[in-house]
Amino acid sequence: MPNDSAHAAPAAAHAVSRPLVEVSMLEKRYGESGPPVFSDVSFTIQPAEFVCLIGHSGCGKSSILNILAGLEQPSGGTVIMDGHEITRPGLERGVVFQGHALLPWLSAVQNVAFAVRSRFPTLSRAEIREKAEHYLHLVGLHNALDKKPAELSGGMRQRVGIARAFSTQPRMLLMDEPFGALDALTRGLIQEELLQICARTRQTVFMITHDVDEAILLADRVLLMSNGPDARLAESIDNPLPRTRTRESMHHETGFYDLRNHLVDFLVRRSALVGKGEN
Numbered sequence: 001m002p003n004d005s006a007h008a009a010p011a012a013a014h015a016v017s018r019p020l021v022e023v024s025m026l027e028k029r030y031g032e033s034g035p036p037v038f039s040d041v042s043f044t045i046q047p048a049e050f051v052c053l054i055g056h057s058g059c060g061k062s063s064i065l066n067i068l069a070g071l072e073q074p075s076g077g078t079v080i081m082d083g084h085e086i087t088r089p090g091l092e093r094g095v096v097f098q099g100h101a102l103l104p105w106l107s108a109v110q111n112v113a114f115a116v117r118s119r120f121p122t123l124s125r126a127e128i129r130e131k132a133e134h135y136l137h138l139v140g141l142h143n144a145l146d147k148k149p150a151e152l153s154g155g156m157r158q159r160v161g162i163a164r165a166f167s168t169q170p171r172m173l174l175m176d177e178p179f180g181a182l183d184a185l186t187r188g189l190i191q192e193e194l195l196q197i198c199a200r201t202r203q204t205v206f207m208i209t210h211d212v213d214e215a216i217l218l219a220d221r222v223l224l225m226s227n228g229p230d231a232r233l234a235e236s237i238d239n240p241l242p243r244t245r246t247r248e249s250m251h252h253e254t255g256f257y258d259l260r261n262h263l264v265d266f267l268v269r270r271s272a273l274v275g276k277g278e279n
């Protein structure tokens with residue numbers, strides 16, 4: 001069984017260790033004129049931290065994630081990961097989009113193996129297959145290894161995408177609303193699987209969501225963006241709930257409703273005011 005040691009972040013608690021990622025004064029413009037989509041965005045991500053980014057449509061969340069992925073360039077500012085500026089995609093960053101983007105002519109296991117081979121080109125065929133199967137097992141797809149994407153449900157395809165991202169053992173996993181298209185039941189199941197895998201592997205995650213409860217369940221910290229144009233990173237909120245929380249139990253944890261009310265109030269009321277001189 002492949003071990004996850006390359007996957008694991010340093011053992012120090014994220015609150016005291018050196019950041020894995022440092023985002024400084026990030027700004028993005030798509031045209032020559034007019035205000036930027038966002039500006040003055042600075043934050044850090046610690047090793048093994050799960051950070052969720054929330055904000056209204058159009059404030060630039062996907063643009064930030066794409067810059068972290070190296071798929072887009074910022075108009076200003078920098079993203080430093082492990083001491084190096086991110087300027088292009090890299091296998092140390094795994095990306096999961098809302099659309100699974102699987103290769104339709106390959107089976108589930110072949111899709112994952114394809115990614116494993118790119119990341120670990122010196123592994124033998126058997127080792128690649130073993131690793132691919134291992135990650136498909138982790139997301140509960142042991143019975144669907146040889147199915148093609150067209151033969152899988154939407155939730156299963158999304159799981160293959162998650163297994164594929166984990167199989168490359170990235171230093172950071174970037175997820176852009178990965179569960180947005182799923183029904184509530186499937187979404188809940190995959191969220192819990194993701195939590196377990198992250199706890200076991202100490203995976204660092206940066207994830208975009210529109211769902212406040214999803215952020216409270218998954219995130220160690222929630223970043224709140226004000227509305228665009230010229231959106232800002234308005235707040236960074238530590239999640240005070242114990243990491244052992246589950247979907248069923250979290251409503252009973254002290255602080256749940258305070259946190260939930262704070263996030264909802266921000267989205268409903270304050271997100272339109274921050275940075276516009278009215279907050």
Ligand SMILES: Nc1ncnc2c1ncn2[C@@H]1O[C@H](COP(=O)(O)OP(=O)(O)OP(=O)(O)O)[C@@H](O)[C@H]1O
Pocket residue numbers: 030037055056057058059060061062063064
């Ligand atoms: N390639 C592009 N060219 C021009 N404008 C773009 C491009 N990509 C994004 N934009 C614009 O930048 C703004 C931010 O887009 P982005 O997708 O980053 O926002 P978002 O917060 O992720 O939105 P949503 O929650 O709806 O996915 C939007 O106004 C969008 O129209």
